[in-house]
Amino acid sequence: MTATESRVEYEPVIGLEVHVELATATKLFCGCANEFGAEPNTNVCPVCLGLPGSLPVLNERAVEFALRVGEAFQFTVPASSIFHRKNYFYPDMPKNFQTSQFDQPICADGTLVVDGTPVGIERAHLEEDTGKSMHVGGSGRIHGADHSLVDYNRAGVPLMEIVSRPEIHSAEQARAYVSELRSVLEAIGVSDVKMEEGSMRVDANVSIRPVGQEKFGTRAEIKNMNSLRSLGRAVAYEIERQRELLEAGERVVQETRHWDENDGRTHSMRSKEEAYDYRFFPEPDLVPVAPTDALREKVHAEMPELPAARRARLVEEWGINEHDADVLVADAGLANYAEAAVVAGAPGKDVVNWVTGEVLGFLNETGLAVGALPLAPDGLAELVGLVADGTISRSQAKDVLRECLEEPKRPKAVVAERGLAQVSDEGALGATLDGILAANATTVDEYRAGDDKVKKKKRGFLMGEAMKALKGQGNPQLLNRLLDEKLSA
Amino acid sequence: MAHRITHEDVLHVANLARLALTEREVDEFTVQLGAILEHAAQVEALDTEGVPPTAHPLPLVNVLRADVLRPGVDRDEILAAAPEAEQHRFRVPRILAEDEA
Structure with a gap:
């Protein structure tokens, strides 16, 4: 690069989607236990298995927790919100759809102040978690697997998805945002927010644009970050990857990328363009949630x-x-x-x-x-x-x-x-010192007649003798003070 | 007609729903879905000024359940009803097809 060529400065634009499992006793729409680490398929029932004829009923505690989230981040909680079905075929949801919220979330337009800077939060909505799949054959990952085994204990566990606005501009700020979000969620008692156990999961939408440009660049969605540290590393890596692409005259592809903690890179998850069509439609089996004034006031009054x-x-x-x-x-x-x-x-x-x-x-x-x-x-x-x-x-x-x-x-x-107790009794310390001074009268005289250097030496000797007599357990501050008093007396 | 559904629309929707339709079925459903959309168009033509949008026909809100445990189903019983089970889990076929892997 020659001196006249100016290098384009890029500004990262980051939006974070955080999923947190709510710490209710039971699932979002049925009375199965919401518990981590149970034996596979022991917390399941016809509702969370999506058996025909079963009907979901919303957990009131989950609504209360959502209202706490609303309070904590100054969200607007509309008079009424509804659930939608998000349709997709994947065996982690036995119903072939996930019950979620779409255009009428329970919390809209909030804020979190991160190190003095407000970051907008677009929405926070209630939805159900999916089951856990284990891939058998191949390398144990979904690619190349022979078949998969599914445990539905987690299917139906209540989640809140908290979506920030794209107002985060560095890896450090992304990390600070999640750290503060986690502290708040922990303080209000809605989740145990353990990233390592998956009760808090973060996806990052990362793009970059030339400084001063208003239009967003093409974004990549980064998944699989299991700690604050890996979030910071993954976002920093992705910003750098995109900058190198643009500087080389290439383009960023809109895609989902998987963070690999071991090699410290993000990897494209699918070779072909993703074209999801979730066909959201209102869930006919659930009626709207309209938090009553009494519940809102109760939650407000109980905010820690x-x-x-x-x-x-x-x-x-x-x-x-x-x-x-x-x-x-x-x-x-x-x-x-x-x-x-x-x-x-x-x-x-x-x-x-x-x-x-x-x-x-x-x-x-x-x-x-x-x-x-x-x-x-x-x-x-x-x-x-x-x-x-x-x-x-x-x-x-x-x-x-x-x-x-x-x-x-x-x-x-x-x-x-x-036998650690220091001797801090002035009487006992004084008596010890008196004994030492009497036994070392010559040293005391030399001290009194000497210059500063001599004084320092003689005083150190006397202090050492006294400490020895006290078996090292004399309170040094007190002993020093008493010795000075006696020598200047 | 504004809401006319095409042969391609039906194929697209069938694909999203993982339905394999014969040519005859595609033709049949194109006609049937067209009739449904035509009916929706008639409803749309009504003057709904001042009628709030609704997601539900029932005059009900807040049907809630206390956060209290209820026994689920027996694992062996439910797994016995699955096509295949392994290690106390539901066994499902390969998730990604060859061209996606």
């Missing part, structure tokens, strides 16, 4: 604090920085743990240091959930207290905490067991 408000409150009340507040609130369970420790009497700032440091480190290392920790929040408060009153030093506290995270033990018990 959302992550953005919680972060602001913790920064304000505990004097912690925004980064720590982000880390803490990103995991509602962790934030609840910290708040409980503060209620038990520990200062917020100290609690956050331990929770975002050692506790979070331990959880990441072991893969445990915060709820599974043997140390209750008031136990952490006890530890903070032991450091604050000088019983143990911060570095001793680390070891004590580690033991309490590994085994069900209280910090005080560990301190007693290991």
Whole structure:
């Protein structure tokens, strides 16, 4: 490229479709259990198997959850919304259609503020999940498989599909959007939002256009991203792939692409152009949903604090920085743990240091959930207290905490067991110092007569002797202060 | 006539519905579907000014069910009714045809 040639700058345009499984006890249209990991085909009935003559009845809890989603993202919830049949032939839906919502979704036109920037959310609608297929023969993927085996436990599980507007402009922002969306959904208790288990799934529509151009470029839909990390990687890869195509004078094909975590690329899923015709039509077996004022008010009144408000409150009340507040609130369970420790009497700032440091480190290392920790929040408060009153030093506290995270033990018990308690009793420390000073009268005289260098050396010696006499358990701050007082007396 | 359905339309719809029709059937359904659409055209000609669109003939909303577990069906019984089963799952033929794989 010569200096006169100007390189075209491209702007990525990204829209995200997020599916979340709702944490109801039963499926969307029947009383089968909504549970992950059950034995295949043990949570099925005539409704979710699509047997002739069976009729769906909508789960009222799912409607309530949809209204919570409506509140959390400032959606408009219309007076009435209806279900449609989305027709397609694929064995993951035994009915040959998926019951979904089409032109009258339960939530329309919402917003999520991501790192200070509002991202529009076009809609959020209720629909049923599909069954799970296992492909047999070939490489275990659908291509080249000999036949497939289907488990319908998941068929009919309630989903909300949350569709952002194409207002996301980088891989980092895509990741931040999903992270914040996840925190909000977790906070309002509608889903357990586990990307790894598939209770939260993200598809990304990615295109690029020259900066300043209004018309969108051709988009590719990226699927199969199972973590926030793979979402960020896949979107970044796809932006780069499209940029290279355009720079080489080629065009982007509108298609679905599959993210491969192992080779770090997206791959075209089908060789031929997809031409779906879902023939949506209103579901005749379900009547419209028209949330009553009473239900809307109940949901409104029960809305918990959302992550953005919680972060602001913790920064304000505990004097912690925004980064720590982000880390803490990103995991509602962790934030609840910290708040409980503060209620038990520990200062917020100290609690956050331990929770975002050692506790979070331990959880990441072991893969445990915060709820599974043997140390209750008031136990952490006890530890903070032991450091604050000088019983143990911060570095001793680390070891004590580690033991309490590994085994069900209280910090005080560990301190007693290991004989860690510092001597913080002024009388006892003073008596020890008096003994040391008397036994080293010459050193004391040299100290008093000496220059700064000599003073420093002699003082260090005396301090060392005192610590030795205390078997290393003297409170160093207190001991230092008392020694200074006595030497200047 | 505005809603006239063609031979090709019928073939397209049959394909979407995975129906293999004979030539005679295509001709037959072209006539029958044409008559249905003609009837719809008559309804469309009515003055519906001020009539709200409806998705349902029943004067009902909010038919809801409490989120309470109900026993389903026995797995062995339901799998016995399937054409084929394997590993406690419904066995289905290859999903993608050769030309798609």
